[in-house]
Amino acid sequence: MRKLIISSILILGMLFLCSCSLGNSRTEMLNKDSDETKAQARFEEVIEAIKNNDKDAWKTIFSKQAVDDADDFNGGADQLAGFIQGEINSWEKLDGPTVFESNDYGHVKKEVSSYYYVNTDKQKYFFLLRDYPVDTDHPDNVGLYMLLVVKAEDEKNIYDGDQKILYDGKEKISHAGIYIPIK
Template sequence: MNKKIIFLVLLLNIFLLTSCSPGGSRTGMLNKESDDKKADARLEQVIVAIQNQDKNALTAMFSKQALAEAKDFDGSMNYLFELFQGKVQSKKNDGLIVDESDNYGHSKKEVKSFYIVETDKQKYLFFLLEYTTNTDQSDNVGLYSLRVIKAEDENTQYSSWQKMKIAGIYKPKQE
């Protein structure tokens, strides 16, 4: 019995020491509820800006870095305003990936969120990539990528987040 208690205490100490180290990277469930709420709030802001066709509000959500790297941001925003039609009937969180690192005061947090949004006219898939913290590059804090597509185009316009990590607002290439 005594050996089991010692073993559990040692195991607990190892877990605490490795999960709370001052340097390193964390991915996963830490602050999941808070991250979910923040991602949901950002989605709501994006939808309101799209429905109101509010270019200033939507642009203000993006980081300076994303705006600098984006190609034809205004044209992509106009495309998005035309694409998204109808009144929102439902929103479903379809996944959240949080990558967080804190290396001796150098913090960075990247949130990737996926949603299914249905309107009275169409079903859409949303992908948002946002840097919520970046102590080394404050110009990178904010929305970096936004992809909104019709659900029916999932096979041709939606893929892994790594491939969708493109600065600005997604607009398919014209052929």
């Protein structure tokens, strides 16, 4: 009887330690690392497109939906080229990325927002990238949807609901393409 109790306790202990919730935590950690790696790769594509002033690259980085939804996609690329002053010499990742993922019976959609400071020899900039690496129902949504760029000293203003840049009050505003709200 004593062996049965000890065996039962050991079996229950092993089952508890191998439970789905613990495995799920490990999966979430791996996904977070993967999201961060993908966000950084997307950011590096953006930096290369800026450095090379490559308008064709922009259309491969951004989703088809973003290109279609943007008010003037090509004009945004031109505006960015004129806005960034100097040569890019360094960058640093801020917190994040911020990931929102939904999975409704296999219909998966993921939004990844990443944040960076970019330094040139003349100015420091804040970059916010909103990327959709997965959308199983709408493949035209896959890709970068928004690139917001402001001077670093204007970063706080983009979150101010009174400024109506990313929020109107507390309601989120969506922008497509390259977006430079403060010049």
